[in-house]
Amino acid sequence: AQSVAQPEDQVNVAEGNPLTVKCTYSVSGNPYLFWYVQYPNRGLQFLLKYITGDNLVKGSYGFEAEFNKSQTSFHLKKPSALVSDSALYFCAVRPDSNYQLIWGAGTKLIIKP
């Protein structure tokens, strides 16, 4: 079965330190990969996506993600975390033959001052 895994329920990072939120997937073919962020009591907001080309994708709010085909991973990164980055982050994958997004369970990111 096709699936997306976010192995960490929660990630704690000190403000100013680099952050990584992990995502791995099990999907056939060449999928399209997405990261969304959800702030408390808000809807999901698009951060970035990988379609093809450069494995390092830059997105909103200084976030970037690295696509690794051999490891089937798409980890979200930011060089210097801000307290305002604290939110719930979702990885989603769309198989190239399908309209549906397959969602990870989400990772709660907590940035401490």
Add this chain to the structure above:
Amino acid sequence: NAGVTQTPKFQVLKTGQSMTLQCAQDMNHNSMYWYRQDPGMGLRLIYYSASEGTTDKGEVPNGYNVSRLNKREFSLRLESAAPSQTSVYFCASSSWTSGMSSTDTQYFGPGTRLTVL
């Protein structure tokens, strides 16, 4: 430009009651989606509509019905609410339509928090 709007924001129902969740988008998108979000489970697709006049089941359609009233509006109806339908419901839209490459981004509404007692 409001994007995707949803009403109501909060709702409490008793078991067996019915209600309709409303969703509208002003981005001229072809596709619209209804998801439910439960703790630790990510988002699960209930129904989607690839174009005006068409609807299809997603991963968890049981207990729900939908109507694509026009290109802008996509409603979700619970005919007889059950406690298992307590959740946060999100509507989303995208420019995707059948036959297109599926690289498009989905845009989400603010959600409806539903409690069924």
